[in-house]
Amino acid sequence: MNKELPSVLIPQQSVEMSNVDIHTEILEAVNKSQHRLQFNIKKQGLLNSGSRLVLSVHNDDAAADGTCFLPTTCGAACLISKATLRAGTTILSIAENVGERFMIDKAVHTASMRSEIDQVLDGASGSNLGPSTNTDGLLAVDVGCANYTSATACATPERYKPVNSKTNCPLYSISLDDIFVGLKNIVLPVGFMQEQVSVEIELTQQVNGETGKTMLFSTPPATTTATSYGLENCVMHLDYLTYDAATMNRIADQVNSDKGMPMVYSEKLVTSSQLPGIAQPASGVTSDVDFVREVGSSGLKVNNVVVTERYDTVNALTGVYRSDAPIHDISFNWRYNNTIHYPKAIKNPSLMRNELEKVQMFPMSVHNAEYSFDLYSDFYDSKDGMQNNPIDSTVLFEGQNPQVLGGNYFITSLNLTKGPGGEGTQIANKNIIYERKSVFSRNDYQTRLIKFFVDYEKTFVLRNGVVLTSI
Amino acid sequence: MITEQRYNSIQPINLPENGQYSFKGGSSLIQFQIPASPTLLLTKTLKLNGKLRLNRSTSTFSNPVFPNNNAVKTGAAYGLRLNERVGVSGLFENITISALGSGGQTLESLTKPGSLFSVTNPLQNNQANFDGYMCGKDPVLASREKQSATDCNTEVNFSIPLEVAILQAVETLPLGNNGLRGMEINLQLTADSNALICSEADKNDVFYSLHNLTCCYDLLHFDPDTQAELDRPKSGSFEFNSWNHQYNILNSNSSTLTLNLGTKNTLSVINSTIPASHVNNVEKDGYSTDRFKNQVNGVFNTTAKLNKYIVGKSGRRMPVDFEVVTKTQAGQNRPEVERIELLKESMNVEESARTLISVNTENGLKTKRDADGKEVASLKSTVSVEAQDKPIFAIGQNEDSLTQVGRDFSDGTFTLLVESDLDGQSANAIHTYSLSKHKLVYSPQGISVTS
Numbered sequence: 001m002n003k004e005l006p007s008v009l010i011p012q013q014s015v016e017m018s019n020v021d022i023h024t025e026i027l028e029a030v031n032k033s034q035h036r037l038q039f040n041i042k043k044q045g046l047l048n049s050g051s052r053l054v055l056s057v058h059n060d061d062a063a064a065d066g067t068c069f070l071p072t073t074c075g076a077a078c079l080i081s082k083a084t085l086r087a088g089t090t091i092l093s094i095a096e097n098v099g100e101r102f103m104i105d106k107a108v109h110t111a112s113m114r115s116e117i118d119q120v121l122d123g124a125s126g127s128n129l130g131p132s133t134n135t136d137g138l139l140a141v142d143v144g145c146a147n148y149t150s151a152t153a154c155a156t157p158e159r160y161k162p163v164n165s166k167t168n169c170p171l172y173s174i175s176l177d178d179i180f181v182g183l184k185n186i187v188l189p190v191g192f193m194q195e196q197v198s199v200e201i202e203l204t205q206q207v208n209g210e211t212g213k214t215m216l217f218s219t220p221p222a223t224t225t226a227t228s229y230g231l232e233n234c235v236m237h238l239d240y241l242t243y244d245a246a247t248m249n250r251i252a253d254q255v256n257s258d259k260g261m262p263m264v265y266s267e268k269l270v271t272s273s274q275l276p277g278i279a280q281p282a283s284g285v286t287s288d289v290d291f292v293r294e295v296g297s298s299g300l301k302v303n304n305v306v307v308t309e310r311y312d313t314v315n316a317l318t319g320v321y322r323s324d325a326p327i328h329d330i331s332f333n334w335r336y337n338n339t340i341h342y343p344k345a346i347k348n349p350s351l352m353r354n355e356l357e358k359v360q361m362f363p364m365s366v367h368n369a370e371y372s373f374d375l376y377s378d379f380y381d382s383k384d385g386m387q388n389n390p391i392d393s394t395v396l397f398e399g400q401n402p403q404v405l406g407g408n409y410f411i412t413s414l415n416l417t418k419g420p421g422g423e424g425t426q427i428a429n430k431n432i433i434y435e436r437k438s439v440f441s442r443n444d445y446q447t448r449l450i451k452f453f454v455d456y457e458k459t460f461v462l463r464n465g466v467v468l469t470s471i
Numbered sequence: 472m473i474t475e476q477r478y479n480s481i482q483p484i485n486l487p488e489n490g491q492y493s494f495k496g497g498s499s500l501i502q503f504q505i506p507a508s509p510t511l512l513l514t515k516t517l518k519l520n521g522k523l524r525l526n527r528s529t530s531t532f533s534n535p536v537f538p539n540n541n542a543v544k545t546g547a548a549y550g551l552r553l554n555e556r557v558g559v560s561g562l563f564e565n566i567t568i569s570a571l572g573s574g575g576q577t578l579e580s581l582t583k584p585g586s587l588f589s590v591t592n593p594l595q596n597n598q599a600n601f602d603g604y605m606c607g608k609d610p611v612l613a614s615r616e617k618q619s620a621t622d623c624n625t626e627v628n629f630s631i632p633l634e635v636a637i638l639q640a641v642e643t644l645p646l647g648n649n650g651l652r653g654m655e656i657n658l659q660l661t662a663d664s665n666a667l668i669c670s671e672a673d674k675n676d677v678f679y680s681l682h683n684l685t686c687c688y689d690l691l692h693f694d695p696d697t698q699a700e701l702d703r704p705k706s707g708s709f710e711f712n713s714w715n716h717q718y719n720i721l722n723s724n725s726s727t728l729t730l731n732l733g734t735k736n737t738l739s740v741i742n743s744t745i746p747a748s749h750v751n752n753v754e755k756d757g758y759s760t761d762r763f764k765n766q767v768n769g770v771f772n773t774t775a776k777l778n779k780y781i782v783g784k785s786g787r788r789m790p791v792d793f794e795v796v797t798k799t800q801a802g803q804n805r806p807e808v809e810r811i812e813l814l815k816e817s818m819n820v821e822e823s824a825r826t827l828i829s830v831n832t833e834n835g836l837k838t839k840r841d842a843d844g845k846e847v848a849s850l851k852s853t854v855s856v857e858a859q860d861k862p863i864f865a866i867g868q869n870e871d872s873l874t875q876v877g878r879d880f881s882d883g884t885f886t887l888l889v890e891s892d893l894d895g896q897s898a899n900a901i902h903t904y905s906l907s908k909h910k911l912v913y914s915p916q917g918i919s920v921t922s
Binding site: 110119125128138157341348363365390 | 521
């Protein structure tokens with residue numbers, strides 16, 4: 001990908017930083033409301049992909065101060081429901097389901113990264129499980145990512161808790177490349193683009209009666225659970241990079257050439273569906289149900305597909321940003337281009353996790369008990385399962401039983417790259433097919449919402465300052 | 472040009488009738504064969520998948536009865552577990568990787584991998600790794616032994632890499648005529664009494680079993696020209712690493728271990744020790760990494776201090792040209808930094824903080840802090856949130872940290888002089904693992920391995 005691009009336009013490549021001039025700007029939104037923010041990016045140099053969007057969110061009920069916290073899996077990323085990156089009227093990238101996607105990305109951050117770096121920026125505490133403080137042999141919220149007041153009580157540090165005040169409040173931030181995945185592949189040469197580059201953010205709304213969309217509460221607020229945004233705090237911290245004249249001229253020459261500058265980057269396409277539940281089975285009874293779903297992907301060069309699924313309920317600690325594991329192992333397979341991906345449908349959750357790591361390219365740093373319910377169930381004793389819960393119910397996080405964190409990272413995948421870091425697979429004129437067998441049981445029979453995040457290659461050509469995109 | 476990365480999954484070629492492998496049941500050899508093909512094997516994708524059962528004595532194939540460690544399930548507690556730093560790999564007595572060409576040329580044969588991994592896993596991973604990505608693939612792995620035990624109260628799935636050096640040191644292996652010509656993996660299960668740890672009344676009848684075993688791996692497929700090239704017999708070679716194991720007994724307070732490693736490019740040597748009576752003893756951890764022990768009335772419970780050791784080749788001191796004196800701890804109860812650093816260097820992790828062994832934890836200093844930096848180890852005096860407080864005692868050294876070519880032991884012996892407080896009546900086993908480079912040479916006539 002992007003073999004012909006100058007190295008300064010590829011974020012992962014280490015470049016000589018001594019010859020770069022970094023211009024930092026705090027950019028106010030040109031248009032802002034409780035639903036939408038719009039930022040116009042300056043035409044200057046190269047836009048650093050690590051530039052950040054800063055937000056603040058507030059509980060409308062002032063009496064709820066001290067009880068609010070952000071979802072443990074994704075923190076402030078949940079505040080963005082949709083983001084669009086445009087050059088003029090041309091859409092370069094659209095990011096949907098940013099909270100869920102950030103939850104997927106954070107699964108491969110190490111525990112210390114989540115507690116020492118991510119928490120400071122996105123405000124998500126309680127993101128790791130570790131040895132319980134109250135019972136040797138069980139798990140609880142890791143001591144490194146929360147404040148412990150006793151062996152049985154811990155909470156989000158005060159400095160990360162949303163409050164009612166819009167002036168004396170914590171600010172959260174998320175980097176542009178975490179919002180737009182394509183910016184992990186390329187640095188945007190905004191100084192060479194004729195048309196105005198803009199970022200439009202649609203903000204997640206949580207109205208009275210709802211929780212878990214923008215924040216959660218350790219005790220239900222007396223008047224309202226609604227939240228709002230501190231619009232005066234919503235800015236972008238941007239870094240514009242300007243390299244030495246030779247480097248910038250080389251970029252300019254390529255942009256102004258007949259061929260222009262083709263830039264290949266990743267984009268996500270989300271297909272949502274449902275897996276209908278059944279009537280609750282009797283104790284000890286299971287029911288197998290087969291599902292087939294089409295995943296929108298025909299005509300695309302697909303790198304991978306990542307799947308999340310959850311019940312249509314709110315988790316007391318992770319809100320709606322999670323992927324619920326089934327109690328009985330599912331088995332699944334994929335079909336594309338007349339190919340069956342696995343010789344036999346895979347059923348082993350540890351193997352599913354290994355398959356996901358091929359996509360994520362890093363080890364998935366969450367406990368087995370957070371990925372699946374494999375450790376929990378002795379089906380030879382009872383098909384209802386869940387006899388062996390390894391999470392300590394006595395060590396409360398934000399007053400909630402941490403057992404709700406079990407099986408919140410059941411993320412599955414399909415890897416279609418050719419070799420590590422290689423090109424994706426061109427999907428012909430028929431969508432990828434997802435085939436699955438679910439085993440419903442007494443405590444796991446409800447309808448599931450399932451999302452397929454298709455990562456595909458997209459190209460835009462920058463020629464004489466004009467941006468042309470592929471599909 | 473790569474045309475496809477293809478997932479493959481194979482079953483053992485000697486699958487028992489009910490698909491259950493167990494030492495007790497007599498089906499203790501697991502064999503996989505990856506056929507020859509003009510492709511490249513992506514070594515890091517090769518995983519052994521299956522289900523693990525720890526069975527109480529009353530357990531049967533169709534009605535398994537699992538332990539109830541820490542009484543997490545309803546009913547009475549029943550303790551039966553594995554070593555938490557080794558995991559499923561501790562079930563193997565031997566892992567052999569062979570090339571199918573030339574009648575099964577052995578590439579690596581790692582004996583007692585559990586005794587090696589009980590040292591290398593804590594050297595290469597910290598607590599968060601054990602309780603994060605490692606336990607995700609192998610639920611037995613954990614930073615604390617009770618946590619690992621809880622995870623074994625049911626039938627659990629695993630999907631683990633085979634951590635033999637040949638698969639870790641190279642990214643791809645050619646499986647065609649221009650390479651290994653196929654590969655065979657043999658896994659020999661170890662005795663139940665060696666792998667399991669149990670003190671219950673029926674401890675001699677407990678057993679482990681493995682089910683639904685498969686080996687999966689990804690192959691890189693190429694365009695027809697490259698494919699033909701990989702399939703055309705011709706000469707070539709590539710280098711790979713492998714571990715070798717030797718087993719000895721130390722008893723006296725001053726012993727010199729002399730081993731004929733016979734390898735030309737020896738990269739590092741690691742020695743770990745265990746009281747001889749703890750091997751194949753179901754009541755003891757067969758993969759403990761404790762210090763030398765003296766016995767009293769047959770019970771090995773008195774630590775025999777290591778006072779000094781010298782490593783060398785044919786008696787000459789190298790690569791450490793001084794005596795490593797460990798008799799007296801440094802002042803102010805500080806840890807034995809020198810020994811720790813040498814051991815870490817043997818695994819090339821000397822600069823890494825991502826290991827269970829640090830100069831702090833080695834000395835029992837509590838390091839856990841909460842998000843505000845408050846010390847949390849004492850929230851409840853009987854419960855610790857640190858990694859299990861038990862030593863990782865081993866002697867190791869990198870034989871060639873400068874050039875990475877390795878030391879030549881084909882013309883001399885490896886020597887290890889150990890001075891300790893062993894009383895002469897307490898046999899302590901010592902496992903010696905040496906990591907060395909080898910060269911696989913292939914030609915139309917066949918393949919051979921040179922050390």
